[in-house]
Amino acid sequence: MSTFLQVIVNGLGQGAVFALLALGFVIIYKATETINFAHGSLVLIGGYVAFAVKPHLGWLVAALVGVLVAAIAGLLIERVLLAHSRNASPDSLAILTIGVDVIILTEVTRRLGTAAAPFLGDPYDNKAMQLLGLTVSRTYVVALVVAAILIGLFFLAFRYTSWGLEMRAQSENREASALMGIRSWRVTASAWAVGGALAGIAVLFLATNDIGGGSGLLSSHTVAFAAFPAAIIGGLTSPGGSVVGGLVVGLANAIAAQYVSLDFANVAVYLVMLVVLLARPAGLFGKVEQLRV
Amino acid sequence: MTSPIEDVAASQAHADEQAEETRKPTRFAGLQRWWNGLARPQQWLVLGLVAVLLYALPLLNPPLLTTPGYDFPIVLCDMARFALVALGLNVVVGQAGLLDLGYIGFFAVGSYVAALWTSTDSTMVKIPYLATLPLAMIVTGFVGVVLGLPTLRLRGDYLAIVTLGFGEIIRLLATIIPALKGNTGFQNIGSPPGAWNGKPVFTITNGTPWFWLFLTVIIVVTLLLGNLERSRVGRAWIAIREDEDAAEVMGVPTFKFKLWAFTIGAAIGGLSGALFAGQIGFVNNQKFDVATSMLFIAAVVMGGAGNKFGAMIGGAIVAYLPYRFGFIADKKYLIFGVVLVMLMIFRPQGLFGARNHLLAYGRSIKRQAARLRRDARGDAALKEGA
Numbered sequence: 001m002s003t004f005l006q007v008i009v010n011g012l013g014q015g016a017v018f019a020l021l022a023l024g025f026v027i028i029y030k031a032t033e034t035i036n037f038a039h040g041s042l043v044l045i046g047g048y049v050a051f052a053v054k055p056h057l058g059w060l061v062a063a064l065v066g067v068l069v070a071a072i073a074g075l076l077i078e079r080v081l082l083a084h085s086r087n088a089s090p091d092s093l094a095i096l097t098i099g100v101d102v103i104i105l106t107e108v109t110r111r112l113g114t115a116a117a118p119f120l121g122d123p124y125d126n127k128a129m130q131l132l133g134l135t136v137s138r139t140y141v142v143a144l145v146v147a148a149i150l151i152g153l154f155f156l157a158f159r160y161t162s163w164g165l166e167m168r169a170q171s172e173n174r175e176a177s178a179l180m181g182i183r184s185w186r187v188t189a190s191a192w193a194v195g196g197a198l199a200g201i202a203v204l205f206l207a208t209n210d211i212g213g214g215s216g217l218l219s220s221h222t223v224a225f226a227a228f229p230a231a232i233i234g235g236l237t238s239p240g241g242s243v244v245g246g247l248v249v250g251l252a253n254a255i256a257a258q259y260v261s262l263d264f265a266n267v268a269v270y271l272v273m274l275v276v277l278l279a280r281p282a283g284l285f286g287k288v289e290q291l292r293v
Numbered sequence: 294m295t296s297p298i299e300d301v302a303a304s305q306a307h308a309d310e311q312a313e314e315t316r317k318p319t320r321f322a323g324l325q326r327w328w329n330g331l332a333r334p335q336q337w338l339v340l341g342l343v344a345v346l347l348y349a350l351p352l353l354n355p356p357l358l359t360t361p362g363y364d365f366p367i368v369l370c371d372m373a374r375f376a377l378v379a380l381g382l383n384v385v386v387g388q389a390g391l392l393d394l395g396y397i398g399f400f401a402v403g404s405y406v407a408a409l410w411t412s413t414d415s416t417m418v419k420i421p422y423l424a425t426l427p428l429a430m431i432v433t434g435f436v437g438v439v440l441g442l443p444t445l446r447l448r449g450d451y452l453a454i455v456t457l458g459f460g461e462i463i464r465l466l467a468t469i470i471p472a473l474k475g476n477t478g479f480q481n482i483g484s485p486p487g488a489w490n491g492k493p494v495f496t497i498t499n500g501t502p503w504f505w506l507f508l509t510v511i512i513v514v515t516l517l518l519g520n521l522e523r524s525r526v527g528r529a530w531i532a533i534r535e536d537e538d539a540a541e542v543m544g545v546p547t548f549k550f551k552l553w554a555f556t557i558g559a560a561i562g563g564l565s566g567a568l569f570a571g572q573i574g575f576v577n578n579q580k581f582d583v584a585t586s587m588l589f590i591a592a593v594v595m596g597g598a599g600n601k602f603g604a605m606i607g608g609a610i611v612a613y614l615p616y617r618f619g620f621i622a623d624k625k626y627l628i629f630g631v632v633l634v635m636l637m638i639f640r641p642q643g644l645f646g647a648r649n650h651l652l653a654y655g656r657s658i659k660r661q662a663a664r665l666r667r668d669a670r671g672d673a674a675l676k677e678g679a
Contacts, residue, residue, distance in 0.1 A: 035450050084638060090449070261469065274443060
């Protein structure tokens with residue numbers, strides 16, 4: 001029983017990180033209607049900068065700088081590349097983000113080289129703690145708490161601030177909201193910045209021995225992949241759904257890793273995604289698209 | 294910032310411009326006019342000459358094209374393989390407009406079919422290598438149907454991610470299923486029969502016969518796809534690509550034809566995978582990563598999605614450049630990343646965009662129109678004379 005509870009805590013902790021990623025992904029999708037395949041490289045660039053700064057300024061400053069850089073990277077992708085091809089088809093934009101992803105991935109991997117695996121979770125990585133009589137890794141608990149706070153803050157902002165209102169209005173109808181005086185570029189740009197920042201926070205937990213595994217930051221791009229099925233499970237258009245999707249993916253991953261095999265865990269995530277899509281083609285909370293021809 | 298009205302106007306103008314771009318004379322306008330002016334048998338003759346030239350390439354080893362440091366026929370095989378993959382992926386991405394990011398999965402399935410039934414490391418029944426080619430197509434086509442049935446109901450955005458996941462699943466399955474031998478892989482994969490002076494023709498060190506085999510397969514597949522494109526199926530694909538809802542309303546069974554595109558694309562991917570397995574003689578789980586899948590997409594997009602010749606050229610270029618210019622080999626992903634970004638910003642239709650001419654009767658209608666125009670001009674000249 002205690003193993004099972006442990007697995008659940010691990011799954012929720014991992015799931016919270018995936019939820020952060022999937023939430024950023026969905027925010028970006030809602031604002032630009034673009035699948036951001038470069039989300040994994042936002043993770044990577046934030047982690048890389050944090051890792052580079054860490055020896056000089058300490059963990060906390062490095063973490064803050066990393067998050068900031070990831071946010072700016074998101075902002076730049078939108079402002080420099082996407083804003084200039086607004087009229088292109090969504091598929092072209094998706095392929096564009098693939099190109100960006102390939103560029104950042106190869107460059108950061110080259111810079112990291114083959115030296116010792118970089119880790120970012122200094123204050124909590126590899127430290128066990130007692131929780132209600134269970135022994136769990138501290139990373140999962142910290143990740144869960146941080147993610148809960150951030151996601152809570154996001155939904156409060158989304159519901160009550162004018163920024164959230166603008167964002168919801170724009171995703172409802174771009175033209176109408178622009179006619180009502182909402183500056184659409186600000187909403188779009190801020191969505192990318194928020195998505196980037198969330199990715200920058202997620203990497204602080206991904207590049208750890210507990211979640212990311214032995215190669216730390218090097219594998220975080222691959223691990224962050226799970227954010228895509230998470231967003232799909234929740235429904236691409238639903239921020240709340242993405243959080244649920246993230247937790248589902250985290251739990252599926254942890255349960256499969258414990259009771260079947262570590263390799264099967266990744267397959268399990270995609271199997272869950274396929275099952276969900278079979279039952280609900282637009283994801284659990286996604287809006288079924290109805291286009292006017 | 295621009296007003297929404299200007300926005301709409303701009304996007305309309307952009308669409309018009311793109312439509313115009315495919316109509317207005319390109320750099321190859323002279324070539325194109327010359328080509329369209331030729332009679333059908335003359336066109337076949339020219340194509341035949343080009344084919345002969347291509348077949349002769351590994352023997353000629355032309356000085357400027359050759360690849361220092363690499364065996365040229367082997368490089369040609371790689372180019373032909375990418376061209377075949379691009380040809381198949383073009384059916385899915387270019388013709389039917391389904392963004393398939395997991396095409397490497399089909400390629401992998403084809404490779405493993407060839408490996409399982411011919412390699413000495415496999416415990417399965419052995420069959421002749423050439424028999425695995427149609428078998429690979431059938432198996433991957435079937436996988437395509439299995440994957441397509443649930444996912445093709447989805448809108449494009451979902452499909453892209455699901456196919457990406459599929460590519461990952463196949464790679465992971467190759468790792469975790471013991472029968473597929475993970476990293477160890479399969480050696481001594483079979484090859485077509487045939488001997489010359491007592492030595493076997495198809496070996497892993499001699500690229501020339503493999504290149505000829507690849508080229509023959511490409512020519513056959515191109516001819517078949519060309520016929521398909523000019524049929525009801527091809528017209529349905531283009532209708533779906535341009536506007537799926539409108540196509541559905543006009544009575545095109547979109548799901549059925551999307552599934553067709555997916556299956557045919559998958560079968561060609563499997564075929565190229567099986568050929569690849571035979572040519573290099575070794576298959577393990579390291580060859581089927583997502584990055585290669587992205588290279589496939591880059592090839593199709595670069596050549597021009599929807600134009601099969603463009604896609605093939607794109608595939609050949611993507612495979613060729615790292616060999617020709619050795620110093621870019623380790624930066625090839627970086628370079629193709631930049632190329633993808635640049636293309637999507639400045640020329641989303643690729644180097645050779647698709648031209649949507651009237652498909653089935655296009656040629657005869659064009660000729661008819663030209664005759665009418667000529668007659669009208671003749672009439673006008675007569676009147677002027679009178």
